[in-house]
Amino acid sequence: MKLASLKSGGRDGTLVVVDRRLERAVRVPHIATTLQQALERWSEVAAPLALVTQELEAGVRADAFAFDTLQAASPLPRAYQFLDGSVYLHHMEKARKARGAAMPPNYKTDPLMYQGLSDAFCGPHDPLLLPDESLELDYEAEIAIVTDEVPMGTTVEQASSYIRLVMLLNDYTLRALTRTELPKGFGFLQAKPTSAFSPVAVTPDELGAAFDGERFTLRVRSSVNGQRMGEPDAGRDMFFTYPQLIAHAARTRTLSAGTIIGAGSISNQDESVGFGCIAEARIHEQGVHGAPRTPWLRFGDRVCIEAFDVTGASVFGAINQVIEKGVRSK
Known part of the structure; x- marks a missing residue:
C-alpha cells in the first residue's frame, strides 16, 4: 500500500490511499481519518486499506481523484x-x-x-x-x-x-x-x-x-x-x-x-x-x-x-x- 496525508483536515491531515503510480487517491474516513489513527489500529485497518488499494488499482473506485503532491503534507504531519x-x-x-x-x-x-x-x-x-x-x-x-x-x-x-x-x-x-x-x-x-x-x-x-x-x-x-x-x-x-x-x-x-x-x-x-x-x-x-x-x-x-x-x-x-x-x- 501507499498512504498519504492531505493538508486539509487539521494538524494531522486527512488519510488517503494512493495508487502505485502516485496518480490517483481515495479518502477512507470509514476506515481511519488520519494516518496516526490507522497506525494505532493497524491490526483492524490493514486489510480494509489493502482492499481499497486493490480496488484503486483495478480502476473500480468511483470516488478516486487526482493525487496532487502539492496538497500533500508529510505522511505523518x-x-x-x-x-x-x-x-x-x-x-x-x-x-x-x-x-x-x-x-x-x-x-x-x-x-x-x-x-x-x-x-x-x-x-x-x-x-x-x-x-x-x-x-x-x-x-x-x-x-x-x-x-x-x-x-x-x-x-x-x-x-x-x-x-x-x-x-x-x-x-x-x-x-x-x-x-x-x-x-x-x-x-x-x-x-x-x-x-x-x-x-x-x-x-x-x-x-x-x-x-x-x-x-x-x-x-x-x-x-x-x-x-x-x-x-x-x-x-x-x-x-x-x-x-x-x-x-x-x-x-x-x-x-x-x-x-x-x-x-x-x-x-x-x-x-x-x-x-x-x-x-x-x-x-x-x-x-x-x-x-x-x-x-x-x-x-x-x-x-x-x-x-x-x-x-x-x-x-x-x-x-x-x-x-x-x-x-x-x-
Whole structure:
C-alpha cells in the first residue's frame, strides 16, 4: 500500500490511499481519518486499506481523484516520537573529522541516535524556512521507517515485525551550530530544524525484494538547483540495520505506534555514486581541490530527494523544497 496525508483536515491531515503510480487517491474516513489513527489500529485497518488499494488499482473506485503532491503534507504531519540514527559509519567518520570531533568509543557496538523535533514536519513541497543563511544549512537524504507500538525490551530478531511503513526523509542540519552545540554533550537541539518526508509512505511489502527485513536496496537521488549531488544505494555500507535501531530505541522504553526512526544520511564508500548531503561533498572537495567548492544551502535554493526502484519508478514521490527566509508561525 501507499498512504498519504492531505493538508486539509487539521494538524494531522486527512488519510488517503494512493495508487502505485502516485496518480490517483481515495479518502477512507470509514476506515481511519488520519494516518496516526490507522497506525494505532493497524491490526483492524490493514486489510480494509489493502482492499481499497486493490480496488484503486483495478480502476473500480468511483470516488478516486487526482493525487496532487502539492496538497500533500508529510505522511505523518506530526508524530509522538522521531528518532534518528547514524548507521553509515563512513558518513559519521567524515562529518566528525570535518568539525574536529573524535569518534565515540562505542560507535561500533551501539548505534548513535538522537530524539528530534516531531511536533510539526514540513510538507514534501513546502518551503523550508530559515532565519539566517550563516547557519550553514545542509540537507540529509535518508530512508525512515514508521513502527507499530514496540514493547520495551524488543529484541533485534523480533524488531522487523513492527515496521509498518517506509518513507523518504530530508533531515536538515545547521552545520554551524553542530560545532558549538554537540560539544556540550547533550545532543542536537538548535542544529536540527524541522524535517520533511516524502509525499507517500509505503508498506514494506510494496518494496518486494528491495527490502530483506533489515535494509532497503534503493537508489536515493538528491540534487540542489537541478544539479545532481549523488545517488547512493541505501542498502549498501550500513553498519547497523533497522531492526537493530528499533531494538536499541526500545531497550528501556515502549515505542508508541507512529514512532519514526531514521538511519542517517545515506553514504556509500564508493564516492563515484556521489553524496547524500553537502557536508560529504565539501569534505571530498577539500581533499581533491584543497578547498570546498559546494556552498551550503542559501535562500532560493531548491533541494530534491527521490528514491527509485529497479524499473526506474519513483517509490515515494519526491521531496522538493525551496529554502526561504522566515520563521514558522505554527
